[in-house]
Amino acid sequence: ERSPERQSKKKVVAVVGGGLVGALNACFFAKRGFDVEVFETREDIRQAKIVKGRSINLALSHRGRQALKHVGMEEKIVSQGIPMHARMIHSLSGKQSPIPYGKKGQYILSVDRANLNKELLTEAETYPNTKLNFDHKLQDWSAETGLMTFVRPDGSTEDFQADLIVGCDGAFSAIRKQFLRRSRFNYSQTYIPHGYMELTMPPINGEFAMKPNYLHIWPRNTFMMIALPNMDKTFTCTLFMPFEEFEKITTGDEVIEFFQRYFPDTIPLIGADALRRDYFRLPAQAMVSVKCSPYHIGGTCVLMGDAAHAVVPFYGQGMNAGFEDCIVFDEIMDQFNEDFSAVLQEYTRVRVPDDHAIADLAMYNYIEMRAHVNSKWFLFKKYVDNLLHFLMPRTIVPLYTMVTFTRTRYHEAVERWHWQNKVINRGLLFSAAGAVLGGSYMLIKNPPDINKLVTPAEKMWDRLVALRTP
Ligand SMILES: Cc1cc2nc3c(=O)[nH]c(=O)nc-3n(C[C@H](O)[C@H](O)[C@H](O)COP(=O)(O)OP(=O)(O)OC[C@H]3O[C@@H](n4cnc5c(N)ncnc54)[C@H](O)[C@@H]3O)c2cc1C
Numbered sequence: 001e002r003s004p005e006r007q008s009k010k011k012v013v014a015v016v017g018g019g020l021v022g023a024l025n026a027c028f029f030a031k032r033g034f035d036v037e038v039f040e041t042r043e044d045i046r047q048a049k050i051v052k053g054r055s056i057n058l059a060l061s062h063r064g065r066q067a068l069k070h071v072g073m074e075e076k077i078v079s080q081g082i083p084m085h086a087r088m089i090h091s092l093s094g095k096q097s098p099i100p101y102g103k104k105g106q107y108i109l110s111v112d113r114a115n116l117n118k119e120l121l122t123e124a125e126t127y128p129n130t131k132l133n134f135d136h137k138l139q140d141w142s143a144e145t146g147l148m149t150f151v152r153p154d155g156s157t158e159d160f161q162a163d164l165i166v167g168c169d170g171a172f173s174a175i176r177k178q179f180l181r182r183s184r185f186n187y188s189q190t191y192i193p194h195g196y197m198e199l200t201m202p203p204i205n206g207e208f209a210m211k212p213n214y215l216h217i218w219p220r221n222t223f224m225m226i227a228l229p230n231m232d233k234t235f236t237c238t239l240f241m242p243f244e245e246f247e248k249i250t251t252g253d254e255v256i257e258f259f260q261r262y263f264p265d266t267i268p269l270i271g272a273d274a275l276r277r278d279y280f281r282l283p284a285q286a287m288v289s290v291k292c293s294p295y296h297i298g299g300t301c302v303l304m305g306d307a308a309h310a311v312v313p314f315y316g317q318g319m320n321a322g323f324e325d326c327i328v329f330d331e332i333m334d335q336f337n338e339d340f341s342a343v344l345q346e347y348t349r350v351r352v353p354d355d356h357a358i359a360d361l362a363m364y365n366y367i368e369m370r371a372h373v374n375s376k377w378f379l380f381k382k383y384v385d386n387l388l389h390f391l392m393p394r395t396i397v398p399l400y401t402m403v404t405f406t407r408t409r410y411h412e413a414v415e416r417w418h419w420q421n422k423v424i425n426r427g428l429l430f431s432a433a434g435a436v437l438g439g440s441y442m443l444i445k446n447p448p449d450i451n452k453l454v455t456p457a458e459k460m461w462d463r464l465v466a467l468r469t470p
């Protein structure tokens with residue numbers, strides 16, 4: 001229960017950025033009784049016709065669902081998502097091989113980005129102590145005073161003062177700009193050479209063109225495509241390819257030639273005309289990885305979501321990690337009784353190692369998939385993962401299982417993965433050594449009569465020689 005004096009000095013929390021993490025964070029802070037003001041540069045997307053998002057749909061998994069559950073939104077969002085129980089690997093020959101994500105209840109959800117954002121904004125608005133300010137672009141702010149200046153569409157500016165500023169303004173955060181000017185602020189960003197382009201796969205006779213409850217993947221080493229299902233029975237296909245490869249394709253015929261060569265089974269499903277047209281609708285988008293620390297300045301400002309850690313999408317964790325930021329921060333608010341200086345410092349100490357770990361993991365997976373992951377290798381690796389997990393369920397847990405289906409701290413999941421690899425490699429080494437030692441012991445103990453020892457290759461050779469002898 002809040003004491004009367006606390007009631008009078010209600011603290012004001014400004015959330016800059018009304019995207020996925022900002023909208024969710026507004027619910028977390030409003031639930032705690034703070035006065036929440038959300039400032040979003042775009043117009044209210046709930047009134048906009050179409051929303052230019054980065055990816056049309058996203059994979060929501062355990063970490064993200066736990067955050068939604070915390071503000072009572074899990075059921076609603078899950079009911080508007082499509083479960084994906086397995087990956088469906090498409091080989092070059094068009095063969096489809098399913099690989100389950102885990103046991104029965106272990107599935108991920110394909111959710112529509114714009115719809116998720118709208119639902120979270122609407123939920124934030126249901127709190128009487130929350131106000132959404134659209135068409136407010138943060139231009140500058142002071143770490144000393146907590147004073148912020150916003151630019152309106154007509155060019156006018158508006159100042160606002162807050163007790164706590166939460167920077168949720170994405171990978172190109174304006175809040176983070178002030179951090180960059182301060183000493184001992186670590187920052188790195190990496191654009192990867194791949195870009196991504198989204199293409200739509202329409203329904204066929206009102207039905208999904210492919211099996212809907214799967215994350216469809218066409219792994220082709222340098223190139224890769226994935227497809228996630230949408231509620232309107234379309235699939236959103238995301239093509240990943242180096243920019244220089246995108247640039248080589250300049251005509252409709254070259255698009256078809258390219259798909260004919262790498263993704264032949266998708267041509268009839270996406271449609272040749274649609275491919276020719278949609279490929280040139282928008283240029284391929286860039287993907288950036290941002291790592292920084294600390295996430296806070298004093299007791300005044302803290303970064304969350306992509307503003308703190310933009311990750312390449314090759315683990316489907318960016319939003320899930322940003323949503324988990326909100327739970328971790330909330331847990332620390334309880335531990336330190338909402339004392340912002342103590343909370344922010346502890347948040348950096350706890351969260352930086354984990355967000356850096358998932359950023360590294362996603363980049364590692366990008367490099368791994370680009371290097372040598374085609375459909376056979378992908379299938380082989382996942383089978384080995386699942387077999388070892390089946391044989392030693394408590395010792396070997398696949399990395400993607402820890403990342404996607406548990407709230408194991410990201411950096412602990414990576415440490416465990418390294419340990420498991422050592423155990424497996426040592427195990428393989430010993431069993432190989434055992435086989436060699438055991439085998440040679442048998443040969444020494446009772447050596448075979450060398451004349452009788454004819455290998456299949458030798459048999460074949462003898463037959464060939466016999467054939468040639470006139
Ligand atoms: C191709 C692709 C696929 C992805 N797939 C997945 C997936 O499957 N699963 C997953 O978990 N994640 C995925 N992600 C990552 C996910 O999209 C991001 O992690 C997530 O959108 C981060 O949310 P955010 O709110 O931190 O940032 P954003 O979603 O970028 O929101 C930032 C908000 O701040 C606003 N803003 C920016 N600057 C200002 C300013 N100066 N003043 C006021 N407002 C401002 C923006 O308008 C925006 O609304 C994917 C990303 C890409 C690119």
Ligand SMILES: COc1ccc2c(c1)CN(c1nc(C(=O)N(C)c3cc(Cl)c(F)cc3C(=O)O)c(Cl)s1)C2
Nearest residue numbers: 055057058059087217226238313314315316400404
């Ligand atoms: C909307 O745009 C995008 C773009 C990329 C992704 C998603 C949505 C959703 N993504 C998921 N990745 C995993 C995962 O853990 N790994 C290792 C995988 C990584 C890749 Cl790249 C892949 F193709 C399959 C798996 C797999 O295991 O299925 C999930 Cl689990 S969900 C990647």
